Each structure stands twice: as structure tokens, then as C-alpha cells.
Amino acid sequence: MSRLVICLVFVLAAFTGCSSCVIDPQTISIWGGDIQVPELLSVYPVSTYELTAEFSGLVTVNAACVEQTDDSTKVIETLWNQKAASSLITFVMAEKIGIGVPVILSASVQDSGGNSYSFSVPFTGYNERVPDLRITEIRTGYAKLKVEYMEILVLSDGNMAGVAVYNAMNSTKSVYEFPGCEVRAGDFVLWHLRSVEEGLICESDAMDASLGTDSSNSAWDFWDTQERAPLKSTNVLLLQERIGGRILDALLCAESKYDAWPSEAVRLAAEAAVEAGAWGPTALITDAVCSDYMTPTRTLGRNPQFDDTDCAGNWMVCATSCASPGTVNSSKPHVP
Numbered sequence: 001m002s003r004l005v006i007c008l009v010f011v012l013a014a015f016t017g018c019s020s021c022v023i024d025p026q027t028i029s030i031w032g033g034d035i036q037v038p039e040l041l042s043v044y045p046v047s048t049y050e051l052t053a054e055f056s057g058l059v060t061v062n063a064a065c066v067e068q069t070d071d072s073t074k075v076i077e078t079l080w081n082q083k084a085a086s087s088l089i090t091f092v093m094a095e096k097i098g099i100g101v102p103v104i105l106s107a108s109v110q111d112s113g114g115n116s117y118s119f120s121v122p123f124t125g126y127n128e129r130v131p132d133l134r135i136t137e138i139r140t141g142y143a144k145l146k147v148e149y150m151e152i153l154v155l156s157d158g159n160m161a162g163v164a165v166y167n168a169m170n171s172t173k174s175v176y177e178f179p180g181c182e183v184r185a186g187d188f189v190l191w192h193l194r195s196v197e198e199g200l201i202c203e204s205d206a207m208d209a210s211l212g213t214d215s216s217n218s219a220w221d222f223w224d225t226q227e228r229a230p231l232k233s234t235n236v237l238l239l240q241e242r243i244g245g246r247i248l249d250a251l252l253c254a255e256s257k258y259d260a261w262p263s264e265a266v267r268l269a270a271e272a273a274v275e276a277g278a279w280g281p282t283a284l285i286t287d288a289v290c291s292d293y294m295t296p297t298r299t300l301g302r303n304p305q306f307d308d309t310d311c312a313g314n315w316m317v318c319a320t321s322c323a324s325p326g327t328v329n330s331s332k333p334h335v336p
């Protein structure tokens, strides 16, 4: 059989070109008779100078470089420490990449059969200044311009870049990642799940930049673009320092019509929250806060009169019209 040459074109990111990089960033090319080459599974930064690439099989690296893709378009010398073929490769960059700065890793690898291919993947500079954060309020109801949101209180100064919310009951889009934003202890952050108005801005520099119903001039507003009931009232929400990273806080909530978590994903998230010490005493749905009677103006919030003890007793559904996006929660409960 003649030598099989397959070229697959993958547009992985907007890319302006890299003269000193030998790898074509938009092309994955495979040479050889066996096209079952190891697949690139993920690329993620693990420290300020290191990132890890995970493959579905053993590979060796032929070449690699990292290029900054903001205004500077700088190429950063990149090495890898590899004596034998591995499915987990750590690349070491010669220079620090700023928190949240967009970059692209381009590399060429080959497997034991001699099949080689190159790839380019975008990622952002490692955030070593993740603030301590607490979920303080959620709205799961939606009416007209009042969209679902999560309010987060910042407990220590830091940067939000890459901080992730895992929304366990949302199978369409289960993770939201915050962009870079310097925050200070005492600030409120608002993640609005829909964008249904004009003038919405994800604020990175100024708290008063965004318009929009429930935006706040004294909170950092971020706007997602989800649809169709994206935040369920029976749910487990995890706030993580980065995707797959340490759990900073969690909220387990459930309507009384359920006597068990409605999906395996939610059950596992509840267990992860309890294991991380972010909720208790158990991961059973009976230890979740009751989220009955929520409406667009009756949100679920921490009662500001109680200390944070990571359990259902800290939370309550507030009275009608007492939703408080971007400000301290009401301590007036809804009385059914």
C-alpha cells in the first residue's frame, strides 16, 4: 500500500501566524499507515511556568513552543522533560505568562509506530492568585429581564481568571469560567446566566461599566449566554479555583419533591463537595437546603445573621422582592 498521507485541518483558535514557530498551528498532519495515533485529550497549566498535555497513548515530543496571542505576539521558548514515551507530557516555559493572558501551545509529537502530528491549543496563563470565594445567593427563576444569577462574595484579594463554576444539573453547559478580573476582599461578583439586553459588559477594569437589569455599580458583573432554564433549583454548584481544581465553596439545594439526587453527575458533585469540606454533614439530598418556593424575586441566599458553617442551616429562600444581586442578602425569609 502506498504511503498513506492524511492531512486534517483543525481550526483550533484565531491565530495570526508565528514566523519562529516551525509548526503550522492550524494543521494536524498524520504520516504513516496507522491513523490510530494517540489523541490529545487535554492541555492545562499546572503552575506559572509549566503546563501538562495529556494523550490517549504514549508519545514523544519532536518540537514545541508557546506563543502569546495578545498584542505582543511573543514566542516563548518551551522545553519538555522526557526520557521515555509518555501519555502525560509536561512542558516548561522559559518565561512567566501573566494571569489570564491568552497563549497557544504548538507542538509536534510522534508515537511508537512513527506516526507524527502537530497541534495547537489555546490556554491562558496560570492564575496563582485565586481569591478565597463564597457563593452567597442564587436566582433560579427567570422572568423577562430578570435572569438567573449566582452572587459570590470575595473573601481575599486576587484575580478571577479561570475560576470555574460547575453547574451539575446543566448537561448543556456545565462549566462557566471567569475571565481575568482583579478583585478585593469584600467585593461581590455576579455571574448572570443569560444576555437578553443591550449594553452588557463583562467587567474586568471598572465595576460600573455594564448596564443591564440586576447589574450593580458596586459589583463585578459577568454575562453568560445560556438559555432554557440553565440554573436548576435542585442542583449542586461547585466553585473551583480552576477547572478540575480545588473546591472553594459549594451549594447543595433541592426541592422537596425529590428524595434522591436526580442524576449521577449531581450525586458525584455532592460527594466531591462534602469530601472537600465545602458542605455537610453528608452528601445526601436530605442535607441540601430546601429550595421550594423560589421565584425571580425570591432567591436562595445565605442568611447574613448566621456564620458560615457549610451546611443547609446557613441558607434560606428570601421573602418576595428581597432578591439582592450585588449587595448583602436580606435576612427576611419567605414564609409559605
Ligand SMILES: [Ca+2]
Residues within 6 Å of the ligand: 203, 206, 207, 208, 209, 210, 215, 216, 217, 218, 219, 220, 221
Ligand atoms: Ca458592575
Ligand SMILES: [Ca+2]
Residues within 6 Å of the ligand: 136, 137, 151, 301, 323, 324, 325, 326, 327, 328, 329, 330
Ligand atoms: Ca445578595
